[in-house]
Amino acid sequence: MSIAHHPIAVVGAGLGGLVLARVLRVHGIEAAVFDLDDSPAARTQGGMLDIHDDSGQQALRAAELHEEFLTLVHPGGQRMRILDKDGVVHLDESDDGTGGRPEIDRGDLRGLLLRSLPEGTVRWGTKVTGARPLGDGRHEVTLADGGRFTTDLLIGADGAWSRVRPLLSTGRPAYMGVSFVEADLMEADTRHPVSAQVVGGGMLFALDAGRGFLAHRESDGSLHVYVALEAPEDWLDGIDFGDTEAAKSAVLEHFADWDERLRALVADADGALVPRRIHALPVGHRWDRVPGVTLLGDAAHLMSPFAGEGANLALLDGAELGLAIAAHPGDVEAALAAYEERLFPRSEASAADSARSAVLLFREDAPRGLLEQFAALG
Numbered sequence: 001m002s003i004a005h006h007p008i009a010v011v012g013a014g015l016g017g018l019v020l021a022r023v024l025r026v027h028g029i030e031a032a033v034f035d036l037d038d039s040p041a042a043r044t045q046g047g048m049l050d051i052h053d054d055s056g057q058q059a060l061r062a063a064e065l066h067e068e069f070l071t072l073v074h075p076g077g078q079r080m081r082i083l084d085k086d087g088v089v090h091l092d093e094s095d096d097g098t099g100g101r102p103e104i105d106r107g108d109l110r111g112l113l114l115r116s117l118p119e120g121t122v123r124w125g126t127k128v129t130g131a132r133p134l135g136d137g138r139h140e141v142t143l144a145d146g147g148r149f150t151t152d153l154l155i156g157a158d159g160a161w162s163r164v165r166p167l168l169s170t171g172r173p174a175y176m177g178v179s180f181v182e183a184d185l186m187e188a189d190t191r192h193p194v195s196a197q198v199v200g201g202g203m204l205f206a207l208d209a210g211r212g213f214l215a216h217r218e219s220d221g222s223l224h225v226y227v228a229l230e231a232p233e234d235w236l237d238g239i240d241f242g243d244t245e246a247a248k249s250a251v252l253e254h255f256a257d258w259d260e261r262l263r264a265l266v267a268d269a270d271g272a273l274v275p276r277r278i279h280a281l282p283v284g285h286r287w288d289r290v291p292g293v294t295l296l297g298d299a300a301h302l303m304s305p306f307a308g309e310g311a312n313l314a315l316l317d318g319a320e321l322g323l324a325i326a327a328h329p330g331d332v333e334a335a336l337a338a339y340e341e342r343l344f345p346r347s348e349a350s351a352a353d354s355a356r357s358a359v360l361l362f363r364e365d366a367p368r369g370l371l372e373q374f375a376a377l378g
Helices: 015-026 056-062 066-070 106-115 193-199 244-255 260-267 310-327 332-361 368-377
Strands: 004-011 032-035 048-050 080-084 089-093 103-105 122-124 128-135 138-143 148-156 174-185 203-208 211-217 223-230 270-280 293-295
Touching: 004 015, 015 032, 015 056, 015 106, 015 310, 048 106, 056 066, 056 310, 066 106, 080 193, 080 368, 089 368, 103 106, 174 260, 193 203, 193 211, 193 223, 193 260, 211 244, 211 260, 223 244, 223 260, 244 260, 244 270, 270 332, 293 332, 310 332, 332 368
Parallel strands: 004 032, 004 148, 032 122, 080 203, 148 293
Antiparallel strands: 048 103, 080 089, 128 138, 138 148, 174 223, 174 270, 203 211, 211 223
16 A cells, blocks of 8 residues: 655654745745644634744744734734732833734734745644655654654644654653642723733733733633743642632632732632643753754744743744745755754753743742843833
8 A cells, every 4th residue: 555655754744844835835845744733723722922034933934924924913012011929010001012022923924924925734533643754754653543654844833842853863742840730810900900901002011920811802802811820830720710709719828928819810710720730851952964854843942931932932933944945955964954953052042041031030039030030121
């Protein structure tokens, strides 16, 4: 029986994999993208993203999508508020529209990228379970349904627990000592006006030693809240998230002395709470050049979210890899070497920044560290 062959195979239809496919198409090169989700709407895509002018926006320019991106950004989304646990406002920075990090809903950005690709580019419902080298840079990829295909260039854009990464590296993500619990407050201005005022029009940081509430206003008027707590890796296992009211009580036990307006971000949340442990690859994660395969995004450099770099780096990785492939026609190894030469130092610097930010946000005198950082940046 014949096996399908794809000259370029991208595993993962996240932001990085999609922008790679789009940049390749701009240069007349086709790629096949494989994703385990059954459809683009199989799961929610998370909250707001701030897209940086020196990384994520560069990628969207390379994809010839920047102008359309600007029509989708959330007006006022760059507003920033920093509070302490008593609800005292230490910084309230408005958004005058001139900042370099406009906010966009992750789902809207992913939709923009998907619409830019021909129907059939993404093979939905194709879960990759592994891959093996065949020699001369070619690989055979196996799927959960028993199918397989071969490829001349395999790109792992498949996130934190990448099935492609073992071809290149023994690195695995480690727990960073911080857990999140996510919550949503719908129709905030009418149903949760106090919480809407506390969060404001953009991003909220309410911080104390080892804990905090991070929240932002979504483009649909809802609030998305991240409860952050320095905790053992098994802390979340002791909470019954199937019982939402009990879960709220268990989380709020760690914020007993906080201002009630901040506690309400959890107490009044609509729907279930969602637990998430924060993992990261080692700072400086890299690999020796292996013919015919590379990584991008979280598969290459998973880091904590505290510097806001993850999605931006995934976009930039995808764009730069696409440009490198287009610049080296017929020479995959030259393209991959050029891409990785820029990838490694960039991702190491951002991962180090993210690790430092995690310490700064939750240090003993929080939110002082974050305030000092903003003051230093002017």
